[in-house]
Amino acid sequence: MSAAAVFAEKGFHGSSTRDIAERLGIKQGSLYYYFKSKEEALGEVCLFGIEEYVHRMQDIAASDQPFEAKLMATVSSHLSSYRERNEALKVYNDERLYLPEERRTKLKQLGSQYRKQLEGIFEQGKESGVLRPSLDCHFAAQAVIGLCNAWGDIIVRDPDMNIFDITQKCIDLLLNGFAERRKVKRTQ
Amino acid sequence: MSAAAVFAEKGFHGSSTRDIAERLGIKQGSLYYYFKSKEEALGEVCLFGIEEYVHRMQDIAASDQPFEAKLMATVSSHLSSYRERNEALKVYNDERLYLPEERRTKLKQLGSQYRKQLEGIFEQGKESGVLRPSLDCHFAAQAVIGLCNAWGDIIVRDPDMNIFDITQKCIDLLLNGFAERRKVKRTQ
C-alpha cells in the first residue's frame, strides 16, 4: 500500500486522492474500490506503520538478552526502519492526530504498548544494576523514542548517512552521556 | 499574528483561509489585506518562530557562562518556549518543508546558525574538559535539538507536565546518560 509514500511526503491534507492514485498507477475514482474514504486510508497506513514497529519491539522485549543488547536492538531497529524508507512509521508519527478519535483507539493502544515494553527494558536494566536505581523509566523510554524519531527524520532526508555510526552514538549518549569521566581507580 | 495557532493545530494544508480568518475575528477575504497568499503567511509564521528561538540562543552563546550553564539555559529556553505555547516554533518544525525553496533560504540560514552556535557551546565544553575529547559536536547538537523538540511536543499536549523536572532530566541524560557509575575512588 503505497499511499504511505504520498502521505509521508506531502502530509495527509496535502495529498489529494489524485496524487495517491497516480502513485498507484490508477485513476482517482478507482481508489474507492479499496478505501471507503481518504481518512480510512490514512488510518490503515498508520496502523501498518505502528504494527510493524510494535512487533519488532515485542520480539526484542521477549528475547533472552541482557539490557544493553535490548537497548541496542531497539535503537537499531528504530533507525533502520527509517532507512528502509518505512514511510508508514513517519506517517504514524506525523499525521495520526488528524484522525478522528474513534480511529485512534487502536493506534493509541499499540503506541502505549510499545512505550511500556521499552520501559520494561529499562526496568530490567535497573534490576541488573547497569542503570541507576533512581532512573525515571518513563522519561527514559520517551527520550529514546524522541531521539530515534528525530534522527529518523534526518536519516530519511539524507540517504548517505551512516546509520551504524548514529546508532552507536545514540547508545553511547543514552548510557554514558557526553561528559568526561574523571580518571578513577575502581574499588571493586 | 495568530495564524500560527491555526497552522500549529491543523497543519498548513489542513488550515483553510476561512479557519484562519475566523480565529482572527475577520472575514476570509480580509486576510488578503495582510498576506499576498496563504503561503506567504506560513513563511512569516515560520520566520517568527525561528527568529525568537535563534535570538535566545545568540544571547546564551554570547554570554559569559561555563558550559554547563549554557547547556542548561539552552534546554530550558527550548522547552519553556513550548510551554508558553509558542506555536510558531512548532509550525517552523512541522510545516516549513511545505514552503517552496525560495522561501526557505532565510529559514535554513537561521536554523543552521542555531545549530552551529549550539555546536560551539559543545566545543567550549570539550575545551574546558567537561566533555569527552572524542565527542562529535554535530551529533550532540542535533541530539539536543531532537530531544527538546520531542519533549516539546509532549509538553504542548499536556499542560500539567513539570517542565523544570523534564529540563533537569534532559540535562542529566545529556551529561551523564542513564548508566550507573561504578563505585570509584578519585585519583585526582
Place this chain on the structure above:
DNA sequence: CATAAATTCTATCAATCTATAGAATCCTGC
C-alpha cells in the same frame, strides 16, 4: 466636520477536492 487613508466587508470566480454511480475491461475457472 471633511478629507484621506486604512481596514474590513460582500460577492464571486475558477480551480480543486472527495466521493459516487454505472459502464467498460480484465481475469479466472469451467
Place this chain on the structure above:
DNA sequence: GCAGGATTCTATAGATTGATAGAATTTATG
C-alpha cells in the same frame, strides 16, 4: 469461449478551496 466476479475506467455531482475586485466602513489627520 463464455459466465461471473474482480478491478478499473469515465463522468459527474456537490462542496470547499485560495484569491480578486470593488463597495462599505472605520480610523486618523488636518
